[in-house]
Amino acid sequence: MLTLSQISRFYGDTVALDGVDFVVPEDTYMSLLGASGSGKTTLLRLIAGFEEPNHGEISINSKRIDGQAPHLRDIGFVFQNFALFPHLSVAENVAFGLRYRAENPLSNNSEILDRTQEALKLVGLDGFGHRGVGAISGGQRQRVALARTLVCEPRIVLLDEPLGALDANLRARMCDELRAIRERLGVSFLHVTGSETEALTMGDEVAVLANGRITQSDAPDTLFSQPRTAEAARHMNAWNTFDGGLCGDALSNQEIAVRFDQMEVCAPGTAPQDHLSLKAQYLTGEFNGPTALSFFRASDGSLLQIIDHLSQPRLPDLIEGQDYDLHFSSNALRQFHGAA
Template identity: 65%
Template sequence: MLRLSGITRRYGDVCALERLSFEVPDNRYVALLGASGSGKTTLLRLIAGFEEPDAGQVWLEGKRLDGVPTHERDVGFVFQNFALFPHLNVFDNVAYGLRHRARNPLGSASEIRDRTMAILDLVGLKGFERRAVGAISGGQRQRVALARTLVTEPRVVLLDEPLGALDANLRARMCEELRAIRERQGVTFLHVTGSETEALVMGDEVAVLAEGRIVQAARPAELFALPGNAAAARHLNAWNILSGRVRDGALLTGTGSLALPRPLPEGKPAQMAVRFDQIDICAPGQVPPGRDHFSARYVAGEFNGATALAFFQTDDGQLIQVTDHLSAPRLPVMTEGTDYALHFAPGAALVFEGAGA
């Protein structure tokens, strides 16, 4: 098990990570989701040993890693730009770590060949061993980088946005391949990404990094359906979040008063989250009984194939999104610049105490 305890990392006056604690179980695919600048790559670099924390500890299978040189940590790192050696072919890129690692480098040409060819077969690159890395596709280069890491048999593999440089179709295919490779190897993957879709697809568990800390870690379906706080909900890009203050058992927001699904302390700030696909639209004054609602002006629509997005703006300037699944469309035809009532079942809303960011 990889365990981070009270990790803090500062760059001058900027705190990238603050007292972060987190556990990554053995033999799991864990996706770390965070916005740009949230500290995702910093966290990986601390685990790998490229940087050291200002405070806190890093443990792997009961051994403390902070302060241990990078090459002695038994941690693999797959860089976002792949970091392949351009003057070496596919085989020699993958075999490099076996030949030149600091501990127990292999001198047997036959053993190097057998292990290198076995890992190339595992990642689907058998027959490409003599190709120049500049003569293969982006997805194949990504697999070379992964094979180069896996061939040394690390206990943990860190992946720094490994799909970011690939096109959409190739990214979707590589998601499936990475999961299959990890399962066959039985090694722990910690995969950082800024894409909520990628994190939910890839991870056996998804951890959300915000404001220098892990704000929630859960299985993908649980995280998507029940984010535990507004920061986690915001990172999923599926929830509208309305901020306000509790007044007389309701949340008083910039767009009106909304019923609270559970009691909250009077006068305190709070936030309400309603998922994009759980909001319906109707004309003002035609809200069905028992539905909570607020008003907003229709701004624009966006067609995405199987789904369509509708964008609204509230009186206080907040952008609201509504998703319509075209296999079962439910939204009416709308006119830009017109006000509508956005309504939802009271049980669809989640509320969180505290002020919004």
């Protein structure tokens, strides 16, 4: 089990991480979701030992690893750009760590060959060892980078936005493959991403990093349907978050959240009496195949979105520039005390 306790990292006056408490359980695929600049990569670099925290402790199975050199931590790192050696073959890239690692390097060529072939087979590249890394696809290079990490049998694998360089179809396939590989190995993966879809798809558990802290860590369905903070709700890209005062004095000084698919639209003054409502101006719509998004601007400038599933349309015909009442049941409401 990987445990981070009160981890902080500063760069001059800039606070990248601020007292982070975070646990990656054994035999788990953990997703870490955060916006660009949230400190995701910094967190990985601290765990791997490429940087050290200003404060706090990092441990694996209750043994501290902060302060240790990276090669002593028994942690694998798959970089976003894969960081393969272009002059080496696929097999030579995978075998590199076995031959040249600082601790217990292997010199038996037969053992190195066997372990390299086993790692390539694990990631679906059996028979690709002789090829140059410039002669294979982006998805195959990603697998080579993963095989190079896995061949050294690390206790935990860190993946820094590993699917970011792949096209959409390949990302979907690699999601399935990464989960299957992790399950076969029985080690923990910590997968960092800025995509909420990727995080929810991949993770047995998903943690949200915002403002230098872990704002929530939960099972994917719980995080999506029951965000405990406004920051967690915003990271799901499925919730409108806004000042509750827009709906009346009873919700003033609270930030509230309502899911895109749980808001309705009607003419001003016609919202059901048992619903909460606010006035907003219709801006424009966006067609996305089976769904459509409608965008509204509230009186305080907040941008609100409503999703309509075209197989069961529920929104009226909307006119750009016209005001409407957006309304919703109180059961659809998430409340966060103290507006952000």
